[in-house]
Amino acid sequence: MQKVLSLVCFVVLLQSCKEEPIHNIDYLPKLPSHFPELVFPTDNQYSDVRWELGKRLFQSNLLSIDSTLSCASCHHADKAFTDQEVVSIGVESRLGDRNTPTLANVAFHPYYTRDGGVPSLEMQVFVPIQEHAEFDFNIVLAGERLNSNEEIVQMSLEAYDRLPDPFVITSALAVYERTIVSYQSKYDRYLTGEYNFTEEEELGYNLFKSERLGCSGCHGGFDFSDYTFANTGLYIEYSDDGRYRVTLDENDLATYKVPSLRNVEHTYPYMHNGSFGDLRDVIRHYEQEVKQHPNLDTRIKNFELNSEEREALLHFLLTLTDEEFLNNPIYQ
Ligand code: HEC
Ligand code: HEC
Structure with missing residues (x-):
């Protein structure tokens, strides 16, 4: 009997080995029901090795002209994928003209960069590689450079059945980026009933959603953005044209x-130009400035708070801080 039982166990074990999921479940977020489904484009589906290659490239200096910077140099995992600088700092310490945004939940954005000029995560990869104040490189040359790295060549063949090239670079990075999700x-x-707001947090939440303040009129939904474009009255004269760069429409x-x-506790300094150092400054802006x-x-309201x-x-x-996300070992 004992023997039969252990045989059964053995077979069951083999069986469960065979049925093991093809994906490393740790890489894919297990999203709560208030999130939309995480969708990968049909021509760039998820696989573990694509993700691993994407992460490898995200942290590799080989994509910058002088091999000194990686995506992670500006998008640090433990800083919610920002750099906490006023504006970004590229090769040879060149200053960019905008503040580095978080990459949390970029999978769900309908377009990219602060002016929305880039339609997909795959396409977005071209931007930092070429930008003078970012990598100042060329994606074709970057692909050629990667071919001298044996490990990356192996991963590239396994992931996309081809040698490293612009297609592999953009696709793998996009797979990795889509799994950068903050939901805990x-x-x-x-929302899932595992935490009770303090009285103060509850009051803050109600104010945030209120007609009087109107914050959720723009920062609404599961990601606290409706992904529209808005002027928030920072200045009368801006030195950055914003969405006008893309549409050439005066209204933008x-x-x-x-x-x-x-x-947001960790994505300081704030706004497209990093002009506010802390959250109190931002609140004061909406209230008085x-x-x-x-x-x-x-949609910007005129209001005063006690x-x-x-x-x-x-x-x-501050309740939007996600410690699991900031410390998630899979991004390190
Ligand atoms: C020198 C710093 C720097 C580097 C290096 C860098 N980024 Fe960025 N990233 C930025 C800045 C600044 C922006 C905002 C640009 C804008 O709005 O015009 C940005 C925007 C983005 C966005 C759009 C986010 C949004 O909310 O629309 C994505 C995605 C992104 N970067 C991914 C990457 C990837 C992938 C790499 C590496 C290939 C990379 N970045 C390298 C600074 C950097
Ligand atoms: C009309 C739409 C709109 C409304 C209403 C609005 N915001 Fe904003 N908010 C924005 C835009 C657009 C930005 C970015 C502006 C920029 O980059 O210059 C922003 C930026 C912010 C930032 C900085 C985020 C970062 O990472 O840089 C915070 C914090 C913020 N808003 C909080 C609030 C609060 C709190 C309210 C309610 C009092 C509110 N917002 C109302 C559109 C809005």
Whole structure:
């Protein structure tokens, strides 16, 4: 009997080996129901080796002209994939003209960069590789350079059945980026019933959603952005044209993609140009400093908070911090 049992166990074990999922479940987020489904394009489906290659490339200096910088030099995992600099710093310490945004939840964005000029994550990869103040390189040459790295060549063949080239670079990076998802903040656990807001956080949440403040009119939905473009009255005269760069439409002058507020505690300094150092400065802006730019968005409300409400709004924003995400070993 004992023998039969262990034979059965053995067979069951073999069976379960055979049925092991083809994907390393740790790489793919297990999203709660308030998130949309994570979709990979049909011509760039997920596989473990694609992800591993994407991560490898994300952290590799080989994509920059002088082999000194990687994507991770500006998008640090433990800083919610930002660099916490006012504006980004590229090869030879060249200053960029915009603040580095978080990559959390980029899989769900309908277009990329602050002016929305790039239609997919695959296409977006071309931008930093070419930009003078980022990698200042050429993706064809970068592909050739990768061919002298045996390990990357092996992974590339396994992942896409071809040698490293622009297709492999853009595809693998996009697979990796799509799995950079933040979904385990206090706010998420509040929604799934695993966490109770404090009274202060609850008050802040209600203010955030209120007609009076109107924050969720733009920072709404699961990702705290409706991905529209808006002018928030930072200045009367902007030095950055915003979405106008893409559309050449006067109505888009100085409008920027509404940023997600997930992990906003860690994505300082704020706004397209990093002009606010902390969240209190941002709240003060909405409360007291909004300028009457001709394109000022009509969803921006005129409101005043008492000190208790101001603290509460701040504390609600802090519930969007996702410690699991910031410390997730798969990104390190
Ligand atoms: C020198 C710093 C720097 C480097 C290196 C860099 N980025 Fe960025 N990244 C930025 C900045 C700044 C922006 C915002 C650009 C804009 O809005 O015009 C950005 C934007 C993005 C976006 C769009 C995010 C959004 O919300 O629309 C993605 C995706 C991205 N980067 C991925 C990458 C990848 C992949 C690499 C490596 C191939 C990389 N970045 C390298 C600074 C950098
Ligand atoms: C009209 C749409 C709109 C409304 C309403 C709005 N915001 Fe924003 N918010 C934006 C845009 C657009 C930006 C980015 C502006 C830029 O890059 O210059 C932004 C930036 C921010 C940032 C900085 C995020 C970062 O990573 O840089 C915070 C924090 C923020 N908003 C909080 C709020 C709060 C709190 C409210 C309510 C009082 C609010 N917003 C109302 C559109 C809006």
